[in-house]
Amino acid sequence: MNKLALKKTNLAEQAYEVIHDLLLSGERFSPGAKISVEELSRELGVSRSPVWSAVAKLEAEGIVEVRPRQGVFFIGFDHRRLRELFVAREALEGAIARLAAENRDESAIKALRASVERQRRAGADGDLEIYAEEASAFHHVLASAAGNRVLEGMVQKLLAQIHAMCVRRTRRLGFIERLEEEHAAVVEALERGDGAGAEAAARAHIRRVAELDYSAEL
DSSP, X not given: OOTTXXXXXXXXXXXXXXXXXXXXXOSSOOTTOEEOHHHHHHHHTSOHHHHHHHHHHHHHTTSEEEETTTEEEEOOOOHHHHHHHHHHHHHHHHHHHHHHHHHOOHXXXXXXXXXXXXXXXXXXXXXXXXXXXXXXXXXXXXXXXXXXXXXXXXXHHHHHHHHHXXXXXXXXXXXXXXXXXXXHHHHHHHHHTOHHHHHHHHHHHHHHHHTSOOOOBO
């Protein structure tokens, strides 16, 4: 049986999940690559309809582009677009951190603190893959901790676009080790219920992430 074959009854949703993960893994498609709907349909063992439904959802999220008479393309790497995404992300995550501090969700704070510890261990082991997974999880938990579904949805979309655009870009371990401490500073502000401090820490962190060198491709 094909390894991508779908098993759930909701084929459109399952197709979306499989293709989303396939794109963001960076294992098969590099940013800017053309995506064959026909080929994916064959591999998934479904008609083109569920795949096109998945493509429509991915396009709405900004992960793929549908170009008339050309086809479907994974979002390409673009320095200017990336800078714009980070500017928007800084504003949104700042507001999210402030709200999360005001909410003081103890379970979310505990999860964030545990994530920081796992990031530290990954950094000490030089495991960039585990670090990246934990850093991503940290920001998703933080977005949820704000208790505002509109803001959460907006920042999740930005995170997905940045991830997609930078999926095969290099990361520097020394820089990452400093980013762990910035995550910790956000958590400490949440624990204090310091909204202004949490916002300032989150915004400073996103500005630092935006300064990473994304020019080199793996």
